[in-house]
Amino acid sequence: MSTKSKTVHFLADPGNGTQVSRALAKVFGVSTDAPVLLAEMEVSSSGFDLDIPETDSGYYYMVLRIDSYSLNGGSADTGNRNVTLLAVFDASAGTVSVGAQSTIACAYAFARFLRVGDDGYPAIQGETRRIGIAFAMKNNFTGTDGTISKVISSSPNGLETNSFPLFNFLSNLLYYSLTEASVYQQFVSLASPDSPARSFLGALMHLVYNPFTNVQQIYALISGQTQVFEPSLPTLDLPPHKTPVPDQWTLTIKRNDSGSRNFLISGTAFVVFDKEDKAWITNNFRAGTAFSGTHAMILNPDGSPNELSPLFGGGILGSGFGAAIDPKRETIAIGNYGWGPVDFNPETGSISVFSYDGKVQCPPNGHTNGLCRVQGMTYDKDGNLWMASIGSQKPMAPAPDPVYTFPNQNSALVVYLGGDPNRMISFDNFLDQPSPYHATFDVVIDSEGNGIVSNIGNADYGLQSSVYKFRIENDQLVYVAHWVSDYVNPRNPASVGYEQFRQVTVNAQNEIFVGGVTSSRVVKLDSSLQNVLKVFTKNVNAAWGVRMDKAGVLYVANFAQEKGRNSAIDSFDMHGPFGVTVIYNEDESTSHLMTVPTGGSGVTLANGQPLYGSQEGPLGRTFKPCYEPIMRLTSTNVDAAGNVWAMNNWKPSVYVDIKDNPGGDGVVIFVGVAEPAV
Structure with missing residues (x-):
């Protein structure tokens, strides 16, 4: 590993103006071997800087475990909810957004290289060539700075398919799992019914690997809630004979x-x-x-x-x-x-x-x-x-x-x-x-x-x-x-x-x-x-x-x-x-x-x-x-x-x-x- 390092600015964005009050931030380098911890810090705000050493692969991922947050003037602890945000970035990044949407995009794009431990922390491991393909596919959804890609948000995607609203729906599901204990508990149970996961990200990966799981029930969890990220499935204007409920949880x-x-x-x-x-x-x-x-x-x-x-x-x-x-x-x-x-x-x-x-x-x-x-x-x-x-x-x-x-x-x-x-x-x-x-x-x-x-x-x-x-x-x-x-x-x-x-x-x-x-x-x-x-x-x-x-x-x-x-x-x-x-x-x-x-x-x-x-x-x-x-x-x-x-x-x-x-x-x-x- 190189002795050179670079300061990267991170922005936490769980959605709807939620501010991070206490969280543990970790940055890992991606390699074909076990991921290497490069930086770690307790943070008390949604914006923070970390010095990141260079790696041979040039790919990194940030994991942010949220312990407490503030919203609409009030504060709350996550309690026994294990909610982590995830972002993957490369050596060119100066600012990295780690939020609900980056977490969903990375979970799907890196699904075949990502495993979630019982502690809720993901490990991403793979050949640089394969990781590069996954990174490029991730960028079809969100940029490193958190901007939504024109690929997913416009034709032939946009609202011509349900993928963009489904992507936002899952982002909303993460937001409500962070802010409402009942949504978190039900989602974890529904997404991983045979062996309940111990974290939101673990449950999400069960859904990625088994996309036909409890579709109607998971949709109903937040379909009546305000959709923080839009367009989302419940707010779609659909032609006759069509339903906002997806057939499966694929992007x-x-x-x-x-x-x-x-x-x-x-x-x-x-x-x-x-x-x-x-x-x-x-x-x-x-x-x-x-x-x-x-x-x-x-x-x-x-x-x-x-x-x-x-x-x-x-x-x-x-x-x-x-x-x-x-x-x-x-x-x-x-x-x-x-x-x-x-x-x-x-x-x-x-x-x-x-x-x-x-x-x-x-x-x-x-x-x-x-x-x-x-x-x-x-x-x-x-x-x-x-x-x-x-x-x-x-x-x-x-x-x-x-x-x-x-x-x-x-x-x-x-x-x-x-x-x-x-x-x-x-x-x-x-x-x-x-x-x-x-x-x-x-x-x-x-x-x-x-x-x-x-x-x-x-x-x-x-x-x-x-x-x-x-x-x-x-x-x-x-x-x-x-x-x-x-x-x-x-x-x-x-x-x-x-x-x-x-x-x-x-x-x-x-x-x-x-x-x-x-x-x-x-x-x-x-x-x-x-x-x-x-x-x-x-x-x-x-x-x-x-x-x-x-x-x-x-x-x-x-x-x-x-x-x-x-x-x-x-x-x-x-x-x-x-x-x-x-x-x-x-x-x-x-x-x-x-x-x-x-x-x-x-x-x-x-x-x-x-x-x-x-x-x-x-x-x-x-x-x-x-x-x-x-x-x-x-x-x-x-x-x-x-x-x-x-x-x-x-x-x-x-x-x-x-x-x-x-x-x-x-x-x-x-x-x-x-x-x-x-």
């Missing part, structure tokens, strides 16, 4: 800025993270049209557009589910499917390859050897690039059938050995019947180096959905095993085995999970592909993406909304909720739908226009505002700080999907909900 950041208003985010599909933790995101459409997009996005770890974004070149055309990162996280491959009307129908499709600093590493039209409409793809540990080639020239909905009669190719698993398109190997003999209509969609690598492949299937041609396993041996693909769907569609009992498989994933035991769109289920198979171990259907609605974090929590990206809901009269918005299904310990009884409700304002694009613009529906009716900030999802991925990035792919209006503008409008990041996987 989100929505991003819709590609870096250029000429090339908006439109139909995000898949995301991977490079060695600098930048997010590389595929983009289906040119916004406002049904045409294939010719760009991808590169976002910084906090979700802001990187200077390289939007990314062009390398033959990008309607990139979909295909994005892969090599083992060194230095090379990114993007699969081009090609969407839209007949004049945007590519004959083969391709892949585009880039270095992590944005340099094109392929011909101008991409690599096409062996490929016909690429979707899922991945690199294995040896740098082999595995790709799912759909084969059929029939575009996926909502595009019409093509006029150009390009010949189909057989659906296939294609591998570029060492990532070299001149060393291509493939397999197309699915179900002993090579066909374009198997529709090979995704591939993942298990811990033994096997490739696990999903096929959508095609009911019209009697081709069932299936999962295959392969290995590479002597530079050839060797078939290992397969499983054919046994699903019977209750709406069409004659259709057996067709459920439109999409993403496939594996757990630590190499057991296999695959999501079905038609069946709205996730099937778990043993590693031999001989037995169905479990089927998950609770809160699963057109399963497209299936992802697992390091702790084994399953995240299902649903392409459809909650079952059984109908559209409101005179509106083209489906009333959801749309969301990500979360399943703990592979136990369906724990299944919940993680949603992003509205805060009362209509969804707008990065250019400020309403999501549906000035389009008119049938009978000349103008579209009403859209109140669905998260919609049809295709995939999720977990970054190095435990944030879940959800790809908001299509809008909910069928009319708009088919006729005018099928692209979704952004990326939604659930802050701190998962165990980091990279």
Whole structure:
């Protein structure tokens, strides 16, 4: 640790003009080892200075345990209430606000690196790289000086989602836990019912880790109180059919800025993270049209557009589910499917390859050897690039059938050995019947180096959905095993085995999970592909993406909304909720739908226009505002700080999907909900 130090001014702000009368302040340095106490002082006012020694990581956190305070001319002790405020700051800070809002922001952003002891003091510990990502995400809510970020307080957040009012509601909950003993006691009991926490911060972290806990009851604790921090949930002006009570206690950041208003985010599909933790995101459409997009996005770890974004070149055309990162996280491959009307129908499709600093590493039209409409793809540990080639020239909905009669190719698993398109190997003999209509969609690598492949299937041609396993041996693909769907569609009992498989994933035991769109289920198979171990259907609605974090929590990206809901009269918005299904310990009884409700304002694009613009529906009716900030999802991925990035792919209006503008409008990041996987 350096002998240099810096004087930092601290301001305590519990809210509503509350002044600190007596408190214990501690500053720690963040490191990969146990946190290091750098400064400690008993304070008797809300403003104080501390000399802080420099640390190698450059990150610090302040903990302020409040013992007594004054409010409205009166003073009070906290008694047996253990209320601590928390703020994380970096070496550039001169003034640090430690208050209710900084505490909430830090608890969520640093959730995967923060543990609270029985004494109520938090310990934050982690690699500098990961802590930097969490710090950047924290700054999306509050600055070090206590100012509220424009990111959370304005579009596409603001009141377009409920995250800002939920953030303020939790800040109000901290304030009332400090000033009212009954609120503190009830909150601690409700937030941590199995093992009551010994502090507000301990109870809050229980809520962060278990966001579906006692939502209605906790909301009711202070919903009738004056909301000190606003806008807050109880004061929202919501449209009909909406409620201020959240579905769960998650905070989100929505991003819709590609870096250029000429090339908006439109139909995000898949995301991977490079060695600098930048997010590389595929983009289906040119916004406002049904045409294939010719760009991808590169976002910084906090979700802001990187200077390289939007990314062009390398033959990008309607990139979909295909994005892969090599083992060194230095090379990114993007699969081009090609969407839209007949004049945007590519004959083969391709892949585009880039270095992590944005340099094109392929011909101008991409690599096409062996490929016909690429979707899922991945690199294995040896740098082999595995790709799912759909084969059929029939575009996926909502595009019409093509006029150009390009010949189909057989659906296939294609591998570029060492990532070299001149060393291509493939397999197309699915179900002993090579066909374009198997529709090979995704591939993942298990811990033994096997490739696990999903096929959508095609009911019209009697081709069932299936999962295959392969290995590479002597530079050839060797078939290992397969499983054919046994699903019977209750709406069409004659259709057996067709459920439109999409993403496939594996757990630590190499057991296999695959999501079905038609069946709205996730099937778990043993590693031999001989037995169905479990089927998950609770809160699963057109399963497209299936992802697992390091702790084994399953995240299902649903392409459809909650079952059984109908559209409101005179509106083209489906009333959801749309969301990500979360399943703990592979136990369906724990299944919940993680949603992003509205805060009362209509969804707008990065250019400020309403999501549906000035389009008119049938009978000349103008579209009403859209109140669905998260919609049809295709995939999720977990970054190095435990944030879940959800790809908001299509809008909910069928009319708009088919006729005018099928692209979704952004990326939604659930802050701190998962165990980091990279």
